[in-house]
Amino acid sequence: MTLVANPRYVGEPIPLVLDGDETCLQLRSVRMNGQELREGVDYELAPGRLLLKTPVDGAVVQTVVDLVPEENTQLSGLYKDEASAMYCTQCEAMGFRRITYYPDRPDNMATFTSVRLEADKERYPILLSNGNRLDQGTVPEDDSRHYAIWSDPFPKPSYLFAAVVGKLGSIRDSYTTVSGKKVQLEVFSEPRNVHKLSYAMESLQRSMQWDEQRFGLEYDLELYNVVAVDSFNMGAMENKGLNVFNTAYVLADEGTATDTDFERVEGVIGHEYFHNWTGNRVTCRDWFQLTLKEGLTVFRDQEFSGDMNSKPVKRIEDVRVLRARQFSEDAGPMSHPIRPESYISMDNFYTGTVYIKGAEVIRMYQTILTPEGFNKGMKLYFECHDGSAVTCDDFLAAMADANNVDLTQFALWYSTPGTPTVQYETSYADGTFTLKLSQSSRSVTPMHIPVAFGLLDKATGQEVVPTTVLELKEASQVFTFDGLEGDVVPSLLRDFSAPVKLEPVSGEVDESDLAFLAARDTDGFNRWDAGQRLYTSLIFQTLNDQISSTTQAFVDEAFRMALEQKTTDYSIQAYALTLPSESTLSEEMKIVDPVGLHEARGKVKKALARKYESEIRTTYDGLTETMQAETEFKVDAEAIGRRRLRNTLLEYLCSIRETDQEQIAAAELAMKHFQNAKGMTDKIAGLGALASMDGEGADARDEAMQTFYDDAEGDALVLNKWFMTQAVADLPDVLNRVKKLKEHPDFTLKNPNRCRSLISAFAMNSAAFHDESGEGYKFLGSTIAELDKLNPQISSRMASSLIQWRRYDEERGQLMKAELEKLNAMKLSEDLFEIVSRGLK
Ligand code: B3K
Numbered sequence: 001m002t003l004v005a006n007p008r009y010v011g012e013p014i015p016l017v018l019d020g021d022e023t024c025l026q027l028r029s030v031r032m033n034g035q036e037l038r039e040g041v042d043y044e045l046a047p048g049r050l051l052l053k054t055p056v057d058g059a060v061v062q063t064v065v066d067l068v069p070e071e072n073t074q075l076s077g078l079y080k081d082e083a084s085a086m087y088c089t090q091c092e093a094m095g096f097r098r099i100t101y102y103p104d105r106p107d108n109m110a111t112f113t114s115v116r117l118e119a120d121k122e123r124y125p126i127l128l129s130n131g132n133r134l135d136q137g138t139v140p141e142d143d144s145r146h147y148a149i150w151s152d153p154f155p156k157p158s159y160l161f162a163a164v165v166g167k168l169g170s171i172r173d174s175y176t177t178v179s180g181k182k183v184q185l186e187v188f189s190e191p192r193n194v195h196k197l198s199y200a201m202e203s204l205q206r207s208m209q210w211d212e213q214r215f216g217l218e219y220d221l222e223l224y225n226v227v228a229v230d231s232f233n234m235g236a237m238e239n240k241g242l243n244v245f246n247t248a249y250v251l252a253d254e255g256t257a258t259d260t261d262f263e264r265v266e267g268v269i270g271h272e273y274f275h276n277w278t279g280n281r282v283t284c285r286d287w288f289q290l291t292l293k294e295g296l297t298v299f300r301d302q303e304f305s306g307d308m309n310s311k312p313v314k315r316i317e318d319v320r321v322l323r324a325r326q327f328s329e330d331a332g333p334m335s336h337p338i339r340p341e342s343y344i345s346m347d348n349f350y351t352g353t354v355y356i357k358g359a360e361v362i363r364m365y366q367t368i369l370t371p372e373g374f375n376k377g378m379k380l381y382f383e384c385h386d387g388s389a390v391t392c393d394d395f396l397a398a399m400a401d402a403n404n405v406d407l408t409q410f411a412l413w414y415s416t417p418g419t420p421t422v423q424y425e426t427s428y429a430d431g432t433f434t435l436k437l438s439q440s441s442r443s444v445t446p447m448h449i450p451v452a453f454g455l456l457d458k459a460t461g462q463e464v465v466p467t468t469v470l471e472l473k474e475a476s477q478v479f480t481f482d483g484l485e486g487d488v489v490p491s492l493l494r495d496f497s498a499p500v501k502l503e504p505v506s507g508e509v510d511e512s513d514l515a516f517l518a519a520r521d522t523d524g525f526n527r528w529d530a531g532q533r534l535y536t537s538l539i540f541q542t543l544n545d546q547i548s549s550t551t552q553a554f555v556d557e558a559f560r561m562a563l564e565q566k567t568t569d570y571s572i573q574a575y576a577l578t579l580p581s582e583s584t585l586s587e588e589m590k591i592v593d594p595v596g597l598h599e600a601r602g603k604v605k606k607a608l609a610r611k612y613e614s615e616i617r618t619t620y621d622g623l624t625e626t627m628q629a630e631t632e633f634k635v636d637a638e639a640i641g642r643r644r645l646r647n648t649l650l651e652y653l654c655s656i657r658e659t660d661q662e663q664i665a666a667a668e669l670a671m672k673h674f675q676n677a678k679g680m681t682d683k684i685a686g687l688g689a690l691a692s693m694d695g696e697g698a699d700a701r702d703e704a705m706q707t708f709y710d711d712a713e714g715d716a717l718v719l720n721k722w723f724m725t726q727a728v729a730d731l732p733d734v735l736n737r738v739k740k741l742k743e744h745p746d747f748t749l750k751n752p753n754r755c756r757s758l759i760s761a762f763a764m765n766s767a768a769f770h771d772e773s774g775e776g777y778k779f780l781g782s783t784i785a786e787l788d789k790l791n792p793q794i795s796s797r798m799a800s801s802l803i804q805w806r807r808y809d810e811e812r813g814q815l816m817k818a819e820l821e822k823l824n825a826m827k828l829s830e831d832l833f834e835i836v837s838r839g840l841k
Pocket residue numbers: 092093234235236237238271272275294347350
């Protein structure tokens with residue numbers, strides 16, 4: 001590398017710090033301008049760094065290191081993927097220092113102009129790095145070896161560096177950008193999986209076009225490569241011109257991928273592509289700014305997926321994830337603002353908060369400034385900052401300046417942890433509707449909260465005030481709407497306009513309003529949400545053994561209407577029939593009762609299934625018939641929706657299994673569903689229903705599990721589903737089953753996907769994990785300890801369920817805490833130590 005003195009620095013030259021992880025690097029030599037440097041004299045080695053004592057402006061520094069990628073089980077830096085025998089890199093956040101000594105920080109942007117890769121021709125025919133390929137050929141001294149030289153003209157931080165070396169298959173295509181430049185696109189995987197790459201390729205082309213149309217952003221290199229690797233800590237990585245992907249987010253065909261997998265491939269391909277501008281061209285000054293690129297890029301991928309499929313469906317899905325994942329993070333010891341203020345290991349902060357709450361914050365800019373205003377802000381952001389490493393404040397300033405508004409108060413969203421609450425109080429008299437909104441949060445001063453709002457006439461159901469964005473900026477504010485002809489029903493926080501909890505001041509939700517909204521709100525999101533709130537009431541009443549017949553009637557009515565809806569928006573219909581998840585429900589409880597909640601939710605589900613069994617069955621059969629008549633397998637919104645609805649109905653039907661006869665009937669139905677499945681979505685739905693069957697259904701369950709395993713023929717992603725289905729099953733002895741599966745020859749702690757599909761999935765099986773014996777906690781605790789020696793990024797993530805111990809009753813809490821204490825007494829990785837110690841604080 002060539003050193004360039006910082007023009008802003010005045011004074012004597014000071015030692016230059018090169019970061020390097022000595023646990024995986026063996027330094028051979030350091031040279032400056034060709035001159036070998038001496039340890040102790042010209043440079044010093046210290047834990048985590050190499051100090052160049054007298055750096056010279058313009059000097060060329062060469063470091064030579066040895067490393068052993070085969071032993072790198074952390075999957076950070078340069079490592080070998082066991083399944084494919086390929087070598088690949090993962091540098092974000094701090095993996096580059098595990099490849100060589102370098103100023104490994106995001107604001108150090110450099111051009112990597114000559115990356116030379118050399119390997120055995122036969123075993124490693126593919127040699128890839130960032131940018132454009134300058135040269136390739138046979139090594140002159142050894143014709144069994146070849147080399148390639150890559151050059152990336154765009155300055156980038158080291159976290160965006162990538163190299164891949166292996167025996168890979170690929171598919172090729174191209175994309176001609178809006179200005180007429182032809183870009184070569186290539187997607188690589190293990191040769192046996194190439195037939196599963198076309199959906200990723202099409203998604204990439206759609207992403208490229210969408211970014212041009214929506215934001216005027218065009219691709220900038222001559223080629224774009226994507227490589228799928230099986231062992232990967234995260235979803236994917238946006239390295240400039242050479243994305244590296246977890247196979248789970250690239251490979252998809254109808255036989256092995258569910259609709260959700262297809263949607264995820266499209267979303268993640270989009271996400272990494274969009275990073276080319278939001279993350280790569282404009283990057284982060286330091287890691288505290290991570291949400292600058294992640295929140296923004298998640299927002300962009302959400303908008304993309306919404307445009308490609310259905311906007312309201314996508315919104316519902318995104319809010320479901322936010323509520324289930326981010327709200328609980330914000331209610332526990334890992335709660336942090338979207339721009340964290342401290343970290344021990346940065347890798348612990350690739351969180352739901354930074355990513356999805358971060359995306360909600362970006363969405364609020366758009367809600368406040370309108371899409372046109374938001375686009376103006378984006379344009380100014382790129383005009384001012386292209387090619388540099390900037391901060392969240394720079395983004396906010398671009399939005400404010402482009403729209404000539406003051407966003408000082410809005411900045412609190414970057415520094416305030418926790419989920420704010422918005423309380424409302426309403427009244428109607430003489431044609432005037434009054435709405436009082438108040439807020440409470442962990443910010444000392446009030447926050448700037450956009451509350452999208454509309455009014456519907458109570459008598460006619462007509463929308464009398466269309467969606468209006470109310471800007472709540474004070475602790476409490478009153479809004480009035482006059483000239484109304486009769487009483488109205490308010491629809492608040494439409495499209496989930498802010499990441500807050502919404503509550504009536506009285507504490508009592510008007511359930512007749514909810515029932516009205518569930519039936520008639522013109523805002524698709526709120527129509528769904530009103531139904532969810534009714535279900536929530538009934539589930540809690542069931543838990544407390546105090547069912548109100550009024551609530552019951554409202555729920556029945558909402559469910560029946562959703563069931564009988566004549567629509568082709570089957571996904572919306574499916575979501576309207578789906579009860580809130582246990583993790584979303586637990587957010588409503590001060591002390592979480594996981595087993596009680598599981599039972600109460602189950603009871604409500606079974607009661608609905610029994611009450612509407614014949615209607616559910618008719619709709620199910622109707623869908624089955626339509627689907628059987630179809631000759632072509634499609635992955636479009638309508639086909640996906642139809643499968644989603646039919647699978648939701650299957651779950652209801654299979655929940656009816658009290659008597660032996662019912663158990664037999666349920667098993668037969670699920671088995672038929674499983675055996676006649678045309679693609680993985682239906683197959684896994686059938687298997688999932690069977691997985692929780694016992695008694696008279698046990699044989700069918702075991703048979704289906706075996707068939708599924710045999711059909712998988714060793715396909716890694718399909719086997720992950722096999723493990724996961726068993727880990728989340730609703731069976732009394734699931735922990736023992738999971739323990740046995742951990743010893744299965746196909747199980748390994750070394751592969752993060754496999755690990756997640758069994759261990760993390762079990763921790764999400766709330767009733768089993770939280771069994772009062774504490775055995776679930778012990779199993780997780782000891783597995784985390786084992787895993788920490790291999791892969792700290794994964795072990796620390798797994799600890800996130802244990803650190804929630806304060807949310808549970810005394811006995812459970814103490815048992816969970818005991819596992820944290822056991823871990824704390826061990827020698828842990830920095831990553832895990834940070835989570836465990838926050839959990840015990
Ligand atoms: N930027 C990467 C995440 C890197 C993870 C570091 N532990 C993926 C993404 O958000 O696109």
